[in-house]
Amino acid sequence: ALEMQLTPMLVLLRSTVEQLQEKDTAQIFAEPVNIKEVPDYPEFISQPMDFSTMRSKLDSHAYRSISDLETDFNLMVSNCLLYNSKDTVFHRAALRLRDLGGAILRHAQRQCTNTG
Numbered sequence: 001a002l003e004m005q006l007t008p009m010l011v012l013l014r015s016t017v018e019q020l021q022e023k024d025t026a027q028i029f030a031e032p033v034n035i036k037e038v039p040d041y042p043e044f045i046s047q048p049m050d051f052s053t054m055r056s057k058l059d060s061h062a063y064r065s066i067s068d069l070e071t072d073f074n075l076m077v078s079n080c081l082l083y084n085s086k087d088t089v090f091h092r093a094a095l096r097l098r099d100l101g102g103a104i105l106r107h108a109q110r111q112c113t114n115t116g
């Protein structure tokens with residue numbers, strides 16, 4: 001039945017976001033960058049992204065596949081690499097999240113094709 005097909009996808013998407021967020025130990029990506037604290041952020045970043053936004057998008061069924069999720073994850077990482085210079089903790093954290101996240105996303109994608 002349809003609900004059988006939908007459930008694994010939503011469960012898989014949620015567990016993938018949770019696994020990705022676990023790697024953000026400094027919680028740098030937990031919430032949107034605060035524009036009041038960082039007024040020049042919008043001059044560099046046209047499409048902000050963070051884990052809380054990804055979770056709301058997940059809950060509103062904005063993600064139909066792992067690759068939809070991967071698009072926002074990659075956006076979040078590249079925003080950080082662009083805004084923060086190479087010698088910052090934030091830039092290094094984005095590189096680390098990108099590498100650790102890659103393995104998590106590859107595993108999720110494999111599970112997806114198996115459940116159909």
Ligand SMILES: CC(=O)c1c[nH]c2ccccc12
Pocket residue numbers: 028029033034038079080083084090
């Ligand atoms: C993810 C990110 O770039 C940031 C997360 N928190 C910040 C505070 C100031 C400037 C950038 C950030």
